Amino acid sequence: MATLSDSTVAARAKYEPVIGLEVHVQLLTATKIFCSCSTRFGAPPNTNVCPVCLGLPGALPVLNKRAVEFATLAATALDCRINETSIFARKNYFYPDLPKGYQISQYDKPLAEHGAIEIKTAGGAKKIGITRVHLEEDAGKSLHEGFLDAAEKTAIDLNRSGVPLIEIVSEPDIATPDEAYEYLTRLKEIILYTGVSDCNMEEGSLRCDANVSVRPRGQKEFGTKTEIKNVNSFRFIREALIYEIERQVDVIESGGKITQETRLYNSNEGKTYSMRSKEQAHDYRYFPEPDLLPLVVDEKWQAEIRRMLPELPEARRKRMIRDYGINEQDARTLTLTKSLADQFEEAAKAAKNPKRVANLVQSELMGRLKAKGLEIEQSPVTMKGVAESADLVESGTISGKMLKDLYDLSFERGKDFPVVYEEEGRPQQSSDTSALEKIADEIIAANPKQAEQYRAGKKTVIGFFVGQVMKASKGQANPQLVNEVLTKKLEG
Numbered sequence: 001m002a003t004l005s006d007s008t009v010a011a012r013a014k015y016e017p018v019i020g021l022e023v024h025v026q027l028l029t030a031t032k033i034f035c036s037c038s039t040r041f042g043a044p045p046n047t048n049v050c051p052v053c054l055g056l057p058g059a060l061p062v063l064n065k066r067a068v069e070f071a072t073l074a075a076t077a078l079d080c081r082i083n084e085t086s087i088f089a090r091k092n093y094f095y096p097d098l099p100k101g102y103q104i105s106q107y108d109k110p111l112a113e114h115g116a117i118e119i120k121t122a123g124g125a126k127k128i129g130i131t132r133v134h135l136e137e138d139a140g141k142s143l144h145e146g147f148l149d150a151a152e153k154t155a156i157d158l159n160r161s162g163v164p165l166i167e168i169v170s171e172p173d174i175a176t177p178d179e180a181y182e183y184l185t186r187l188k189e190i191i192l193y194t195g196v197s198d199c200n201m202e203e204g205s206l207r208c209d210a211n212v213s214v215r216p217r218g219q220k221e222f223g224t225k226t227e228i229k230n231v232n233s234f235r236f237i238r239e240a241l242i243y244e245i246e247r248q249v250d251v252i253e254s255g256g257k258i259t260q261e262t263r264l265y266n267s268n269e270g271k272t273y274s275m276r277s278k279e280q281a282h283d284y285r286y287f288p289e290p291d292l293l294p295l296v297v298d299e300k301w302q303a304e305i306r307r308m309l310p311e312l313p314e315a316r317r318k319r320m321i322r323d324y325g326i327n328e329q330d331a332r333t334l335t336l337t338k339s340l341a342d343q344f345e346e347a348a349k350a351a352k353n354p355k356r357v358a359n360l361v362q363s364e365l366m367g368r369l370k371a372k373g374l375e376i377e378q379s380p381v382t383m384k385g386v387a388e389s390a391d392l393v394e395s396g397t398i399s400g401k402m403l404k405d406l407y408d409l410s411f412e413r414g415k416d417f418p419v420v421y422e423e424e425g426r427p428q429q430s431s432d433t434s435a436l437e438k439i440a441d442e443i444i445a446a447n448p449k450q451a452e453q454y455r456a457g458k459k460t461v462i463g464f465f466v467g468q469v470m471k472a473s474k475g476q477a478n479p480q481l482v483n484e485v486l487t488k489k490l491e492g
């Protein structure tokens, strides 16, 4: 990469970015939001369709109750206030994959408002406001490749038309690309914990658009923003924002003006490109959807949904640190997914020493997973296996060295710890005193000089003898017992 001149660095320091994110999350309902067609991903094109989601004249939408429940659950997890009454609205625009000519969404009366997500920044914890969470239907999909005459034609697949989405709009509280990345990570984590979406970015279950502008530091008014659309990973969003912020500063510094527009990010080149000028809200001619009644989520229903809310990741981390005496880093690793955290807690509760279970995850599991390029969910050693191994060390049955060897075997064979422990014949560190005494006698006889030093008062030489005996026992001896036997012999 080219190095920046001092004047460029100084120019960039003069400006501060303002970032807001719009995230679309597909809800995991079995059927679409306004009809009973399946939402299954990967079905042959145009097989999950009916008059409603094809937009045929006269077809009427019927709202999916489960979609409302999921949207409300997600909004509650995001600390939003639920509006008892919200209104569906038509968002009018033409697009080949939108057969009705409008999308049913929510506009001035959304389902939920005034939420927040807490993120960690270099300067400490920071709250990013959530303006609104609203329900809407997805559009279909234009296909430009993967069929016979793709070179000349575009095909439309309407399976996705009418799939339920929530749109989560943040306040422009995000100040850096790193904060945007952290916000998205926390947002995804919370949604996954609620179970309302699988947040699979490759299948389009989570999509993100970023609004970004820059302004001179200290200025109150926002600069003109651009919108970066449909970036398909959090890492690319961060890269796209870094590029776009620098581009805007360079334009302004060279006397130009930022155009309000939609831009696309090319991840191969690391650049954004102008796609079209940005529509204003009034271009969509929003008006209340005449075929749907106002959506009412009353206090009673809200309370039922609140009861479905699981313990959320941040709260869970704090409690786990308290309950198991683990540190922040352990807690972060162990709460990566709800399923992992559940497994850990189940194992830790059953284990003699929960802290040792957490330690083993960090010290023995994570490094081996990283070396093999595996995610923790793919680990051959399960949380239950970790707990069992922790108990064996805790009770003195196996040594730390033996545990490491057994973990190596687990990863080699792709088998869980208890299986490998069984296969190896349930090894134990040696507690056979007579055998140890024999080894100790031999070692002491073979090293008269060190024995002399010990007896003359240089007690630290015991470490040398312990090491020799451990080596002679091939790591099978219980170090504490070895120490006792040697002390007795050397002093006796």
Ligand SMILES: [Zn+2]
Pocket (backbone or CB within 6 Å): 032, 035, 036, 037, 048, 049, 050, 051, 052, 053, 054, 162
């Ligand atoms: Zn349908």
